[in-house]
Amino acid sequence: MEITEKLSPIRKGLLEFVILKIVAGDKVYVADMLKMLGPTEFATQEGTLYPLLSKLRREELVDYEWQESDAGPPRKYYKLTPKGRTQLSTLNDYWKNLNKTLADLGN
């Protein structure tokens, strides 16, 4: 099995973390998120992203606001909530620990 295929569940699991990180910056529109992720290992599609964002909103980690657009109906722009910010820093710490563990093992 290909390495990329082997690690695909890990990438899937990390997607939520990745989205929180993106949303932590400026307010973003889904199409822009997809464009941002496109060239990375976390490339994904609307079919995956919309359900995930709705879930994050239900868990009050992200929120959105409507913004008028020139090219059609108003769009949803997502941003991080205070609760989401706490979650993100917890995830960041966890990830750092994970990295450290991986680096230390076998040495």
Next chain:
Amino acid sequence: MQKVVTISLNGIAYQLEEPGYNQLRTYLERAESRLQDSPDRAEVMADLEQAIGEKCRAVLGPHKTVVNSAEVDRIIVEMGPVESADEREKAAGAGGESGASAGSGAQAGGPPPRKRLFQIREGAMWMGVCNGIAAYLNVDVTWIRLAFVLLTIFSSGLWFVTYLVLMFVVPVAHTPEDRAAAFGMPFNTEELISRAKKNFEEFGEKYRWRREWRRQQRHFNRQFRNMNEQLRVATAQAQPVIHSSARAIGLVFVPIAALISAVVAVAFILTLFSLLTQHTVFGWGLPHGVPLWVGIVALVMLYIAVSTPLRMIRHGGQQSAGYHPGLGAFHSLLWIGFVALLFWVSYTYLPGVREVVDSLTWAANLTVSTLTETIV
């Protein structure tokens, strides 16, 4: 030239070519069923519609007002399969504990798609019923066609009715995804009836029914003429062999044949009614998981399998006795007599049969009394 379907995505109208519309409808239906248990279903569906609408707008311009099928296909590929976020978590959680099982966990994102019976028009001889069955059973279509033709010939056309029924009952695979599902849910009964109605109406609208029917009839007539011609030649050649003593054998043989075929016919009719009214064969339930329609098809096949050889023997017997129209009439009279007698005997002595017949008369009485009440 392509027919165009106008759709509304989140309140804005778009025009799509018909095959593209079918594709998109399947995609959205599938998305909705995937999100069935999600509390965010309505919201996600609206988001998806908006995203699709935006992608449609991107390909439209002042001189291009219709989204063609290829563009719809591309949009669907871009959107990607919709997976509920909660399901995704569960799938990751199941495979996440041990590294070894993680890979297989990822592939087992959902249960394998269940197979579905469809009519597949592509590469079909007529309406694609055989084609669909072949895909469903995963056998070569030639075998299914051969089976249908043989069954139709042996049942002297009765089996053809099965084809007609399937034609109205089985859905048509419109999209590549349907066709994929054809190779990969047995359909349930309510769906079945409503679909049969709808298909029948649509079919009538297109007048294709009549045209196809006439074509088929011409085809059959031609074949029957050929067959009759051959038969006539064959009997003319066999004529000298027949001698008069054979007629006496025929006289003895005809009543026996009439009795046997009456028994088979009565048993068939009673079993069929029992299946239809009580979903059992006189108290014997169908094996678990076998739908009713399979039971009925099996019963019809059994009847054909038993009655056909009988009829062939009888025809053979009459032929050798030298065909005499009196013998045919004699057989029919005896047959009717035996059928009536058997019905009476089974009604009197078999409680299972009595139950079925009584429930039928009860239903008939109810219908009659309701009708008279409405009229009076």
